[in-house]
Amino acid sequence: MTTASLINPDLLSHGTLECNDTPATRRFLTEFLGIDVIRPLPEAQYLSKGGAWTVVCVRVEGEQKEQGPQNRFKLAVASAAEVDAAHVAATKHKDAYGIRRIEGVEERNGIRSFRLQDMNKVWWEIANLTQKHYDDAFARGDYKH
Amino acid sequence: MNAPAMTQAKPASGATSHVTPTALISGTFVTRDIARARRMCEGLLGLECVEPEKGVLLIRERGHEAGGKLAGEPYWVLEAREVTQVEVPQEMLNHWGVFVSSQAAVDEAFEKISAQQKEFGLGRVQKPRFRYGSYAFYFVDGDSNWWEIEYRTPELLYTSLRQKGDQVDPNAP
Numbered sequence: 001m002t003t004a005s006l007i008n009p010d011l012l013s014h015g016t017l018e019c020n021d022t023p024a025t026r027r028f029l030t031e032f033l034g035i036d037v038i039r040p041l042p043e044a045q046y047l048s049k050g051g052a053w054t055v056v057c058v059r060v061e062g063e064q065k066e067q068g069p070q071n072r073f074k075l076a077v078a079s080a081a082e083v084d085a086a087h088v089a090a091t092k093h094k095d096a097y098g099i100r101r102i103e104g105v106e107e108r109n110g111i112r113s114f115r116l117q118d119m120n121k122v123w124w125e126i127a128n129l130t131q132k133h134y135d136d137a138f139a140r141g142d143y144k145h
Numbered sequence: 146m147n148a149p150a151m152t153q154a155k156p157a158s159g160a161t162s163h164v165t166p167t168a169l170i171s172g173t174f175v176t177r178d179i180a181r182a183r184r185m186c187e188g189l190l191g192l193e194c195v196e197p198e199k200g201v202l203l204i205r206e207r208g209h210e211a212g213g214k215l216a217g218e219p220y221w222v223l224e225a226r227e228v229t230q231v232e233v234p235q236e237m238l239n240h241w242g243v244f245v246s247s248q249a250a251v252d253e254a255f256e257k258i259s260a261q262q263k264e265f266g267l268g269r270v271q272k273p274r275f276r277y278g279s280y281a282f283y284f285v286d287g288d289s290n291w292w293e294i295e296y297r298t299p300e301l302l303y304t305s306l307r308q309k310g311d312q313v314d315p316n317a318p
Contacts (some may be wrong), residue, residue, distance in 0.1 A: 005188050005189060005191035006189045006190075006254065006257040006258055007189065007190060007243070007245060007250070007253075007254045007257070007294060008191045008207075008245070009190065009191055009192070009206060009243035009244055009245050009294075010206070010244045010245065010246055011206055011243065011244040012192060012204070012205060012206045012220070012221050012223065012241075012242075012243055013242045013243055013244040013295065013303070014241070014242040014303070015172040015240070016239055016240050016241075016242075018238055018239070021318070022315070022317070022318060023315065023317070023318065026315055030162060031154070031155060031163065032154075032162060032163045032164060033162065033164050033166065034161065034162030034163070034165050034166050035166065035169060036307070037315070038306060038307055038309075038310055038311055039311045039312065039313045039314075040306050040311075040313070041277060041312070041313060042313050044277075046303060046306060046307070047169065048169060048307065049166050049168050050167075050168055050219060051168065051169070051219045051221060052302070052303060052304055053220075053221040053303065054303040055169060058238050060238065065233075065236060065238070065239065066233070067233055067239070068232050068233040070173065070174070070175045070226065070228065070232065070233065071173060071175070071233060071239065072172070072173050073172050073173075074169075074170050074171040074172070074173070074224075075166040075168070075169060075170065076167045076168040076169075076170040077164065077165065077167060078165075078167055082164075082165065086163065089163040089164065090163075093154040093163065096154030097154060125173075126164060126166075130167070131168070131170070131219060131220070134170075134171075134203060134205070134220075134222050135209075137195060137197040137203055138193065138195050138203065138205070138209070138210065139210075139211070140195075140197065141195060142195055142196045142197075143196055143198050143199060
């Protein structure tokens with residue numbers, strides 16, 4: 001798509017989530033999910049795993065918004081076995097990391113994945129995805145209507 | 146919530162985390178009208194879209210196509226799925242953002258988007274303002290998804306901030 005648009009951004013740069021316990025959230029993100037986290041501001045932590053984009057974790061007072069699984073962040077792991085291992089780890093350490101819900105592992109079109117809801121009521125999906133999955137989807141173009 | 150007791154949950158010796166992701170690869174949201182969402186993402190936000198299957202829209206910044214200026218570079222993807230009803234309406238603190246190249250580009254975007262608010266089915270378009278060193282404004286689309294148009298000086302880009310590391314005690318509440 002190269003037609004004129006109202007703006008021409010340099011980067012699809014970020015998403016956001018809420019937390020109300022910054023240190024506990026960071027332990028979950030780094031120790032359990034393996035995400036890189038920095039805290040540049042008292043009110044926010046920035047999450048990343050390579051790339052120029054980030055997910056901003058904003059500290060809120062009181063209760064966080066309850067998200068549904070339709071609004072989630074996806075983490076790519078290298079293999080289907082790693083998805084299964086992550087599911088086992090989530091189940092084992094559910095209480096320790098404040099994980100609220102863990103759904104079953106599913107497989108669709110060769111992508112194995114599961115979803116969990118964290119202590120902040122935020123949903124995560126862990127899947128054996130690679131960027132090639134998206135490269136191929138964009139290269140194939142739209143499905144035939 | 147109170148911090149759970151974590152010590153017994155730490156990864157095994159030698160491992161840094163229980164999950165070892167290769168990428169924070171995408172984010173997802175819902176829309177009641179995928180054609181409308183696509184019009185906004187392409188015609189307003191200047192992003193590249195594709196519908197790999199009925200009811201699914203993938204979104205990335207332009208330039209990653211074969212031969213494009215960003216070909217081969219990593220990118221983040223948004224996945225929109227069409228639904229009959231938005232079960233969890235989103236709020237401003239749950240938004241998606243794009244970077245533009247200057248403060249003037251933010252102002253220009255605000256003028257253009259405000260002028261075409263109805264054409265794109267948008268809700269509120271907030272005025273630009275400085276916040277934490279960035280200059281940005283927010284608007285909400287017809288499905289309650291919030292979007293931020295933002296300019297950051299080079300030292301405030303995420304890659305620059307990562308090099309600096311924590312600026313606040315990570316154990317502070």
